Amino acid sequence: MPTLLFALLLPWALGYLWLDLLHRRLTPSGDASSGNPTPLPLLLGYGYLLGLFCTTLLLRLWDALGLRLTFAPLALLILGLCLVAILARPKARGKWRVASDEWRIDIPTLIALLVLGLIVVRLISLGTEIWLRPLFPWDAWSAWAQKTAVWFDLRTLAPFVVPSEWPGAPSAPLFTAPAFNYPSTLPLIQLWTLLGLGHWDDALMNLPWLLCWIALGLAFYGQTRRWGLSPLPALVWVYLLLSLPLLDTHVALGGYADLWLATSYGLALIALLQWMRFRERFQAVLGLLAAWAAIQMKAEGLVWVLTLAPALLLAMGHRVKPVLLLVTGLAVLVGLAWLVAPIDLQLPGLGRLVVQADLLQIPGLAPIPLGHHAVALPLLRHLFALGNWHLLWPLATIILLAGLPRLRQDPVLVAAYLALGGGATFLGFMFGFTEMGQWVEQATILNRLLLHTVPGVLFVTLITVEAIRVAPAMPQSVPPGSPGAE
Numbered sequence: 001m002p003t004l005l006f007a008l009l010l011p012w013a014l015g016y017l018w019l020d021l022l023h024r025r026l027t028p029s030g031d032a033s034s035g036n037p038t039p040l041p042l043l044l045g046y047g048y049l050l051g052l053f054c055t056t057l058l059l060r061l062w063d064a065l066g067l068r069l070t071f072a073p074l075a076l077l078i079l080g081l082c083l084v085a086i087l088a089r090p091k092a093r094g095k096w097r098v099a100s101d102e103w104r105i106d107i108p109t110l111i112a113l114l115v116l117g118l119i120v121v122r123l124i125s126l127g128t129e130i131w132l133r134p135l136f137p138w139d140a141w142s143a144w145a146q147k148t149a150v151w152f153d154l155r156t157l158a159p160f161v162v163p164s165e166w167p168g169a170p171s172a173p174l175f176t177a178p179a180f181n182y183p184s185t186l187p188l189i190q191l192w193t194l195l196g197l198g199h200w201d202d203a204l205m206n207l208p209w210l211l212c213w214i215a216l217g218l219a220f221y222g223q224t225r226r227w228g229l230s231p232l233p234a235l236v237w238v239y240l241l242l243s244l245p246l247l248d249t250h251v252a253l254g255g256y257a258d259l260w261l262a263t264s265y266g267l268a269l270i271a272l273l274q275w276m277r278f279r280e281r282f283q284a285v286l287g288l289l290a291a292w293a294a295i296q297m298k299a300e301g302l303v304w305v306l307t308l309a310p311a312l313l314l315a316m317g318h319r320v321k322p323v324l325l326l327v328t329g330l331a332v333l334v335g336l337a338w339l340v341a342p343i344d345l346q347l348p349g350l351g352r353l354v355v356q357a358d359l360l361q362i363p364g365l366a367p368i369p370l371g372h373h374a375v376a377l378p379l380l381r382h383l384f385a386l387g388n389w390h391l392l393w394p395l396a397t398i399i400l401l402a403g404l405p406r407l408r409q410d411p412v413l414v415a416a417y418l419a420l421g422g423g424a425t426f427l428g429f430m431f432g433f434t435e436m437g438q439w440v441e442q443a444t445i446l447n448r449l450l451l452h453t454v455p456g457v458l459f460v461t462l463i464t465v466e467a468i469r470v471a472p473a474m475p476q477s478v479p480p481g482s483p484g485a486e
Helices: 002-026 040-064 071-087 107-132 139-154 185-197 204-227 231-242 245-252 258-278 281-297 301-306 309-315 320-339 376-384 392-402 404-408 411-433 436-441 446-451 454-469
Strands: 343-347 351-355 359-361
Touching: 002 040, 002 071, 002 185, 002 204, 002 281, 040 071, 040 185, 040 204, 040 258, 040 281, 071 185, 107 204, 107 231, 107 245, 139 185, 185 204, 185 258, 185 281, 204 231, 204 245, 204 258, 204 454, 231 245, 231 454, 245 258, 245 446, 258 281, 258 301, 258 309, 258 411, 258 446, 258 454, 281 301, 301 411, 309 411, 376 392, 376 436, 376 446, 392 404, 392 454, 404 411, 404 454, 411 436, 411 446, 411 454, 436 446
Parallel strands: none
Antiparallel strands: 343 351, 351 359
């Protein structure tokens, strides 16, 4: 058990120490001009996600060198990288921690402690679920844990190939599975945990899902504090996120990729908005790293990251109107191509792009048959009537609609809305025009895909509330003269 705890915490230390080093190097004169210190929870939250992701990359590198996957030498390698980050750290300057006088004993502090206590109670219950419940079957086994079992048994990353290639395979270890081509990051997360544990345990290998939940809460709290919220409102927003039933279900039934994709994509979007507001290079690096992790978590991670492209254009200084015209023009062209002039192109170095009335093929993904599905009623029922999300979607819808008048004065809010619009377009297309429409009607995939958007949706809702709350005359945080300001 001590080595299991070590395996769980070592990637966290790796990510935190290197992000701390990057933060110090990229902001040598202190935090951004807003005057808000970078909270320590921000570094801890992003640190776990990125540290564990880097650990999976080290596993790949170790295997590529032909070395047997064993815990001790890999742990020593990670410890060495932690030591390098410590030795390279410049002298302390500025601070990230919340000032101590903000936590004096008063009514708001007592309320904050109560909210924190509720989060801790939920943490304990989720930890108990993971500790006692064996691996839940279905996708958790067929899509991910088959690779984990094979790699842990062989202590090498044996390849998984298309089923038609497997019968005639040579004698070298070669395997197949229904999800043979899925990204390997999740099985590697489980594999690292098992290497630390020393034996197969299909429940304890999912403890990183609990730590991902903790890291999401820490990162979300840190970014809300960085936006300027005081501790109590920031903690309330974190509670609203961490108490969502379906999000907690994906912690208790560890083994699915959706929690990790929701965390990495959501944190990428939040860092992008922070960079646009404060122009901190550190936030830009956080956004890029989290987006890279999102792409490696699940096949649709690449599409989710692409939905950030319009917001990224605004963050890079492009004006609002040209970006809106570009997005609208591309949507019209794709729609016309789908209806009138089918596209069939061979993209050099990427693959085949096909857009036809009954088929969509994107380089790197399997062909997607197209057809219309009536999913409006099931979608409305899941969003607004059932209890998977508490009141998230009704409240978010009302708040986001109320924030529309603020778009003319706030380009950061425009970028946030564009990101949500891109996600809504992606989901609308997948639900309404692909085979996923059948799964919506059967309620087998709808909420899992919605989960990917939840951290980002809640943060955009938060900043919309702040935009409505502040006086219209308050100067915008986008630097004066920035081409992003209209």
